[in-house]
Amino acid sequence: MNISLSPEILFYIGIFPVTNAFFWSIMLSLFLILLTLYINKRLKQIPGKLQNIAEIVVESGMSFVDSITNDKKKTKRLFPLIITMFIFITVANLITIIPGQAAITLHKSEGVVPLFRAIMSDYSMVFVLTMVTIIIVQVVAIIVNGPFGYLGKFFNFKNIFKNPKSLPLDLFLGFMDLVGEISKILSLSFRLFGNIFAGEVLTAVMLFLLPFFAPLPFLFLTILTAVVQAFVFSMLTLVFISMASEIDQVEI
Amino acid sequence: MDVETFKFLAAGLSMGLGAIGPGIGEGLIASKALSAIGRNPEAANKIMPMMFVSMAITESTGIYALVVSLIILFG
Numbered sequence: 157m158n159i160s161l162s163p164e165i166l167f168y169i170g171i172f173p174v175t176n177a178f179f180w181s182i183m184l185s186l187f188l189i190l191l192t193l194y195i196n197k198r199l200k201q202i203p204g205k206l207q208n209i210a211e212i213v214v215e216s217g218m219s220f221v222d223s224i225t226n227d228k229k230k231t232k233r234l235f236p237l238i239i240t241m242f243i244f245i246t247v248a249n250l251i252t253i254i255p256g257q258a259a260i261t262l263h264k265s266e267g268v269v270p271l272f273r274a275i276m277s278d279y280s281m282v283f284v285l286t287m288v289t290i291i292i293v294q295v296v297a298i299i300v301n302g303p304f305g306y307l308g309k310f311f312n313f314k315n316i317f318k319n320p321k322s323l324p325l326d327l328f329l330g331f332m333d334l335v336g337e338i339s340k341i342l343s344l345s346f347r348l349f350g351n352i353f354a355g356e357v358l359t360a361v362m363l364f365l366l367p368f369f370a371p372l373p374f375l376f377l378t379i380l381t382a383v384v385q386a387f388v389f390s391m392l393t394l395v396f397i398s399m400a401s402e403i404d405q406v407e408i
Numbered sequence: 409m410d411v412e413t414f415k416f417l418a419a420g421l422s423m424g425l426g427a428i429g430p431g432i433g434e435g436l437i438a439s440k441a442l443s444a445i446g447r448n449p450e451a452a453n454k455i456m457p458m459m460f461v462s463m464a465i466t467e468s469t470g471i472y473a474l475v476v477s478l479i480i481l482f483g
Contacts, residue, residue, distance in 0.1 A: 161482050343468055350471035353478065387457070388464040 159357055163278045164269045166262060176271060177278035184248055184275065214239065224391075225398045234397060237292070241285065242390040248275040249352060249382030253375060276385075277353040279345070286345040289393045293340075297400040310334050344392060351385045419477035426473020433466040 163175035195210050203211060217239045222231045252274040260271045275281055298306045308314065310333055312326035355378045362371040441459040445452045 159482050161479060346475050347464065347468045347471055350475045350478075351467075354471070354474050357478065384460050384464055388461055391461060392465075 159360065161279075161353075163273050166269065166271070175278065176269070176273045177275050177281060180272065181248070181275045181278075181281055184244070184251070188243065188247065213243070217242065221394060224394055230398065230401065234394060237288075238390045238394050241393060242386055245276060245285075245348070245386035245389055246383055249386060250379070252352075252356070252382075253378055274352055274356055276348055277356050279349050282345045282349045285348075285389070286341055289344065289396065290341055293396045293400045294337075296397055300401050340396070344389070348385050348389050351381050355381055415480055419480040422473050422477045422480070426476075427470050430467050430470035434463050437462050437466060 163177040165173045166176050166179055167174055195206055198204075199207065218231065218235055221235050221238055222228070225231050225234065257272040258270060262269045262271050301309070310330040312330045313323075315322050315326060355374075359371055359374050359378060362374050437459060441455050444455055
């Protein structure tokens with residue numbers, strides 16, 4: 157058993173190392189883009205099988221996003237991001253249970269390197285997805301509150317003349333808000349990465365100990381985790397953005 | 409006792425202690441959700457996804473402990 161936290165390097169383009177997780181994420185993106193273009197080109201009045209599936213996914217996703225934002229305009233703007241994240245993470249997690257892929261290896265001078273790796277068990281991939289969410293949340297918060305309103309949330313000097321005694325408490329609460337914003341990055345990315353990587357390690361250990369039948373319940377757990385974690389990640393993205401886009405109406 | 413021994417000890421302790429809180433929390437969530445479904449079975453379709461989401465959020469501290477112990481072991 158060789159388990160490594162960082163993805164294995166397959167080959168170099170110039171000085172840029174191409175890892176197996178990166179390679180497969182590009183492949184998966186290409187596959188999803190081509191599938192979307194194919195469905196988009198063959199849209200019909202009477203839907204076929206593929207179009208039916210796509211319609212079910214898009215419609216139920218749309219109504220779910222609408223039930224959280226309660227605003228048609230917001231839904232139209234947010235829905236593409238949310239559904240892209242959901243589909244990408246779900247498919248990336250689900251393709252790890254295709255059997256026999258771990259046997260395909262690449263023989264290199266440094267040793268044997270597996271050609272396939274679960275995409276979300278590469279921390280940099282998860283971190284990029286998280287940063288997309290966090291940057292959008294911050295930009296939306298700045299646009300909605302204005303730059304000074306945004307800074308005022310963290311460094312609260314509004315009540316300095318009315319009630320000077322509350323200044324230390326206000327500053328402390330602002331500091332806690334700042335810590336909360338930073339801890340969002342860690343919590344959002346570690347949740348997805350930890351679940352998928354732990355699932356991989358658990359299945360590997362189980363296959364190593366008892367190769368027949370014993371890993372089956374853990375594979376069920378892997379399927380459940382794959383869908384639930386993708387749902388949680390995209391849902392938290394949605395909740396963070398829609399929370400940031402609401403104006404505080406507390407101080408009336 | 410050398411560094412390797414302490415590494416394994418630390419990984420085991422981190423995972424074991426970190427699993428206590430999420431275990432209690434997920435048990436509470438499941439019991440509340442199931443009693444809610446028992447009281448109103450038609451709402452099961454609305455309660456189940458919310459239950460999974462809140463479980464996944466409760467689980468996150470356990471996942472942090474897991475990530476820490478994995479980094480200790482394989483990092």
